[in-house]
Amino acid sequence: MRFTRRAAVAAVGVAALLTATACGSSDDSSGGGSGSSKVEVFTWWADGGEKAGLDGLVKQFGTDCAGQTFENGAVAGGAGANAKSVLASRLQQSDPPDTFQAHAGAELQDYINAGQIEDLSADYDSWGLKQAFPQGLIDNLTVEGKIYSVPANIHRANVVWTNKKVLASAGITKDPTDLAGFIADLDKVKAKGIAAPLAIGKDWTQLMLFESVLITDLGPDKFTGLWTGATDWNDPLVTKAINDFKTLLTYTNSDRDALDWTDAEKLVMDGKAAYQLMGDWEAADLDAKKFTDYAWFTFPGNGDTFQWLADSFVLPKGAKNPEGTKCWLKTVGSDAGQKAFNTTKGSIPARTDAKPADYPKYQQAAIADWKSFKQVPSCAHGSACSQGWQGAANSALGKFSTNSDVAELQKAMATAASEFVKK
Amino acid sequence: MRKLRHWGPGLLLLSPSLILLAVFVYGLIAWTTKVSVSDEHNALGSKGFAGLENYTKLFTNDINDRFTHSLKNLLVFTVVFLVGAMFFGLLWAFILERGVKAEGFFRTVYLFPMAVSFVASGVVWRWLMNPNKGDSAGGLNSVLGGLGLDFLQNTWWTNPDWGMAAMAIPAIWQLSGYVMALFLAGFRGIPQELREAAAMDGASTYRLYRNVIFPQLTPVALSALIILGHMSMKMFDLIMSVSGPQWLTEVPAIYVWQTLLTSDYAKAAAISIILLLLVAVVIVPYLIYTNRQEKNA
Numbered sequence: 001m002r003f004t005r006r007a008a009v010a011a012v013g014v015a016a017l018l019t020a021t022a023c024g025s026s027d028d029s030s031g032g033g034s035g036s037s038k039v040e041v042f043t044w045w046a047d048g049g050e051k052a053g054l055d056g057l058v059k060q061f062g063t064d065c066a067g068q069t070f071e072n073g074a075v076a077g078g079a080g081a082n083a084k085s086v087l088a089s090r091l092q093q094s095d096p097p098d099t100f101q102a103h104a105g106a107e108l109q110d111y112i113n114a115g116q117i118e119d120l121s122a123d124y125d126s127w128g129l130k131q132a133f134p135q136g137l138i139d140n141l142t143v144e145g146k147i148y149s150v151p152a153n154i155h156r157a158n159v160v161w162t163n164k165k166v167l168a169s170a171g172i173t174k175d176p177t178d179l180a181g182f183i184a185d186l187d188k189v190k191a192k193g194i195a196a197p198l199a200i201g202k203d204w205t206q207l208m209l210f211e212s213v214l215i216t217d218l219g220p221d222k223f224t225g226l227w228t229g230a231t232d233w234n235d236p237l238v239t240k241a242i243n244d245f246k247t248l249l250t251y252t253n254s255d256r257d258a259l260d261w262t263d264a265e266k267l268v269m270d271g272k273a274a275y276q277l278m279g280d281w282e283a284a285d286l287d288a289k290k291f292t293d294y295a296w297f298t299f300p301g302n303g304d305t306f307q308w309l310a311d312s313f314v315l316p317k318g319a320k321n322p323e324g325t326k327c328w329l330k331t332v333g334s335d336a337g338q339k340a341f342n343t344t345k346g347s348i349p350a351r352t353d354a355k356p357a358d359y360p361k362y363q364q365a366a367i368a369d370w371k372s373f374k375q376v377p378s379c380a381h382g383s384a385c386s387q388g389w390q391g392a393a394n395s396a397l398g399k400f401s402t403n404s405d406v407a408e409l410q411k412a413m414a415t416a417a418s419e420f421v422k423k
Numbered sequence: 424m425r426k427l428r429h430w431g432p433g434l435l436l437l438s439p440s441l442i443l444l445a446v447f448v449y450g451l452i453a454w455t456t457k458v459s460v461s462d463e464h465n466a467l468g469s470k471g472f473a474g475l476e477n478y479t480k481l482f483t484n485d486i487n488d489r490f491t492h493s494l495k496n497l498l499v500f501t502v503v504f505l506v507g508a509m510f511f512g513l514l515w516a517f518i519l520e521r522g523v524k525a526e527g528f529f530r531t532v533y534l535f536p537m538a539v540s541f542v543a544s545g546v547v548w549r550w551l552m553n554p555n556k557g558d559s560a561g562g563l564n565s566v567l568g569g570l571g572l573d574f575l576q577n578t579w580w581t582n583p584d585w586g587m588a589a590m591a592i593p594a595i596w597q598l599s600g601y602v603m604a605l606f607l608a609g610f611r612g613i614p615q616e617l618r619e620a621a622a623m624d625g626a627s628t629y630r631l632y633r634n635v636i637f638p639q640l641t642p643v644a645l646s647a648l649i650i651l652g653h654m655s656m657k658m659f660d661l662i663m664s665v666s667g668p669q670w671l672t673e674v675p676a677i678y679v680w681q682t683l684l685t686s687d688y689a690k691a692a693a694i695s696i697i698l699l700l701l702v703a704v705v706i707v708p709y710l711i712y713t714n715r716q717e718k719n720a
Contacts, residue, residue, distance in 0.1 A: 081684055088686050110686055202669055255554040257581045257669055387685035388464075392486045398670025399487055402583035412487045419486070 038071045039324040041313075042097035044083035046076035049284055053345030057152070057332065060340045065327035073097050084387075091116055096316035098325040104151045104312035105140055106227065106389075107382030111314070112143055118315040119146040123326060129333050132351040136375030137308065140224075140383060150333045151310035153347035156280045156366055157378045158212045158299045158307040161265075165293050166194065166274040175297035179216055179244055182300040186251045189274045196253040199264040199273035203394035206256070206401055207380040209277045210245045216301030217241040220376045223305075227377065227384035229421040233414035242406045249401070257401055268294075279309065279381070283362040284346025296362065298369075306373035309381035310350060389420035452699065459692035477693035487670075490678065490694065497674045499587040500594075501655040507595035508651055509644070512602025519603070520610045530607075533600040541597065545664025548593040552665065554578035586671045594661055598654070602647050609643035610636070642716065649709045653702050 039061075045054045058070045075083035080101075087100055096116070102108055111117045124130050124147050130138060133151075141147050167173075170189045176182040189197035200206060215223045218237050225231030226238075253259070253267060265282060267273040269291050276282070277299060286294050298305070313332050319325050331337040338349035343358055348366045356364040377384035379393055396412035399405075434441075462473040481490040515533050519526055536544065553561020556576050560568060564576045579589040613636055621631045659676040666672045668681055675698050682691040 084684055088683075202667070254578065255581055257671060258554050258666070260667075388687055391681055391685045392489075395489050395670050395673075396487050399492075402671055415484075415486050 036321040037067055037324060038069050039065075039099065039321055039328050040071040040073045040097040041328065042073040042075070042083070042087060042100035044075055044077075044080040044101065046074045049288070049345045053153075053341040053347075056340035056344055057337055060334075060337045061328055061331045064331045064334070064337070065324065068321075068324040068327055070328075071098075073100075091316070094318060096318055098319045098321050099313045099315060099328055101311055102149065102314055103382030104149050104310040105377050105383030106385045107387055108148055108312075108314065109143070109386045110388075111316075112148055116317055117148050118317055118322075119148060120150065120315060120329070121145075121147050123329065127330055127333055132333070132335075132353060134352055134370065134375060136306075137310075137350060140308075140375060140377050149312035149314045150329045151312040151350040152332045152338065153311055153342050153345060154350045154370060155309050155347050155381070156306055156369075157208055157309055157381060158215060158302050158305065159278065159280050159282070159296050160299055161268060161276050161278055161282050161286070162295050162297070163268050163271055163274055163293060164295050166192075166197075166271050167295075170274070176300040178301045179213070183247065183251075186248075186275070190251065194272065194274065196251060196267075196272070197274045198248060198251040199267040199276040200249075200252045200256045201259040201261045201264040202257050203398040203401070204380045204390075205261050205264065205278070206249075206397040207390075207393050208279070208378070209248065210241075210397060211307065211379060212277055212299035212302060213245045213248065214238070214241045215305050215307065215376065216299065217244060220305045220374045224376050224384075226417070227379060227421070229417070233410065233417050238410060238413075239406065242409055246400075246404055246406060249404070257398065280362065280366060281346055283360075287346075287360070304369070304373045305376055306369055307376050307378050308370075309378045309383045386420055389416055392416040392420070452696075455692045455695055458688050459696050461689050463688040464686075464690070473689065477689050478697070481690070481693060481697070489670075489673070490675070492670075493673045493675045493678045496587045496672060497656065497658075499585075500591050500658065500674065501652060503588045503591035504594045504598075504655050505648060505651055507591060508598045508602050509647065511595060511599035512647065513606055513644075515599065515603040516606035516610060519607060530603075533603050535600065536597045537601050539597070541660040542664045544593060544597055545661045548596075549665045552579035552589060552592070554581040580666045580672055583671065586666075590662055590665065590672055593665060594655070594658070597661075598651060602651070605643055605647045606640065609640045613639050642713075645709065645712070649706060652705050656698065656702050656705070 041054075043050075043054060045051050054074075058072075061068070061070055075086045083101075087097075090096060091111075091114075102111070108117065129150070133141075137151070137154075138147070141149065141151070166189065167185075170185075170192045172185050172188055176185050186197045200209060211223075214226065217240050218226070218231065218235075222231045222235075222237070226233060232238075249256075253264070253273065256264075261278055261282075262285070264273075264276050265278065265285065268276045269286070269289070280296075283294075283296070286292075313329055315322065315325050315329060332341075333351075335349075335351060335353060338351055338354065339358055341347075342349050342354075342363070346360075346363070348354070348359070348363050348370060352371050354367055356367045359367065379385040379390060382390060385393070393413065393416060396409055396416065399412070400409040459477055460473055460475065462471045462476075485491070515529075519529060523529060551562035553564070554577075555561055556564050556568070560576070561579075563579070567573065567575045577589070578586075579592075580586045582589060617635055617639070618631065621635050626635070657676055658674060659680070662672055662674060662677060668677050673681075675694055679691050679694045679698070682694065
């Protein structure tokens, strides 16, 4: 065995390895720059109605912002979960896209705290958005006097969808306007042999139902206060709401924790349930599935409250092409841009000056409500609370679904609020 | 100097893998540890030092006791999974070892589930263990109903009392064959002389297995337990594809991922380090044990 030859082989191996690793760290830091005319738009809209909406928006962007090119930075899958992890790592490495999709409202809080996104208040003024959006939305979007995002659309969360045939066979002709009436109707459907008249899915769908009950029992202002720290979660009214929610859960399917919202929707479509509380993307989904026997009403007792959530776009600090991004944001907030996006996505424009005639039937009703109703945010969809808060709330609801412990849920929600509420 | 000459070539040859290990394993562990004692709770959080706060909070002040709950889940899952997989693995191996017709065929059948990815089998098990009963029942409940065994129908992984134990069923199905293969190799490795000697001494079959063969299998059983144990600690894909992320069946690995999605890096890192320590607690004694075995051999 001669040392030199073995050493030589080993040395070659080491050298090869070192060069390989050294080469890996010196690529693609040359793109972009200040003269870039590309706008990289980061979303999780990769297919279906969402993709169609984005395409419409891109077309409008091409018209409004000549000289800028749209670059699709979509990351598909996982209801945005994949995109969020990619985005987080890019922000970590100070390599932000020119703009990214985020739920409007409190979900942006982490980015704001970290100083990662720019204040757009001045642009709101110059683009006339403060007049175009309803005051309630402007209030919900404003964080310490500043606005950081431009909503592309508005969805409504507190809507109950019904199977008309099932209701007719149970002899129900009027929409309930309070919880007592709703529970009476649920009993009527139950008497017709449908064991679980209210279809529901796992944690976040339960959180949506819980929020609707909270709006009913606390009223819109106190409800909004739950997420800003103005209302105490230990309030007896919250206890009442949790008990009402517990009662409603007794009318739901026992396999709820195993279902996603579309599985619950199918129970309504198949006539195995009569009702489902869900955001108004359900209208577009039912239409797409060619199911026509549906009707809807605002969650009983919510009166004229419009619980909103929105997808919005932001301007990250350190974006390579801030000029182009601002033009994109302007398009997103413009009348033409909102129309191009929302007519295909099944949502409604955030602007109050939209023409209802351009939209399908459900949206026309929603547009009318949007103008006149009181806007409150949603925790399940990020307009009322940050991602961490949502996670804690979902897990608390998941636990409640298995043990129905009222005091424990109230304590968990109070603890979450004390941890996450904006200090 | 002579020492270096002696070690030099070996070190040189080892260096590529040593460098890779240092960077991609120990480096990352060090980095994760650093994050876990910081206060990086959002997308670009401050990089301040938080000491052990992230760790203590997990045990004392995690909303809903989510972390301790996930540890309990992991414990239940691990125990059921280990007992089940070891039992069936040994049973199959024993049957094959006693000699059956078409042994090759059975070996293949038992081993086959291992070749399927957890995600693919998870999707099928999701349907099989669908908690519904009645006319929209899932696979298992339909079969049980069809056999008139309605009392055995269950809500499986949505059952609040033993949902986590039900989660171990697919894992047992998937890995018993693997344990069987290990034990078969163990059986084959037992010298023929031993069996002959036992026969000469007039040992009954029971005594043969009880006093001669099974003791010889102890190292194999230990290896199997360790391998399965550390697999179960990292169990993520199977649970994600059967139940998805939900309170009832949350284990630490899923909690890490859920926490990452909320950009709470410090908390996620703390959970990861605790998981790492748990795996170490299982594996290190085993490594010491096998090293000793080799020295004695």
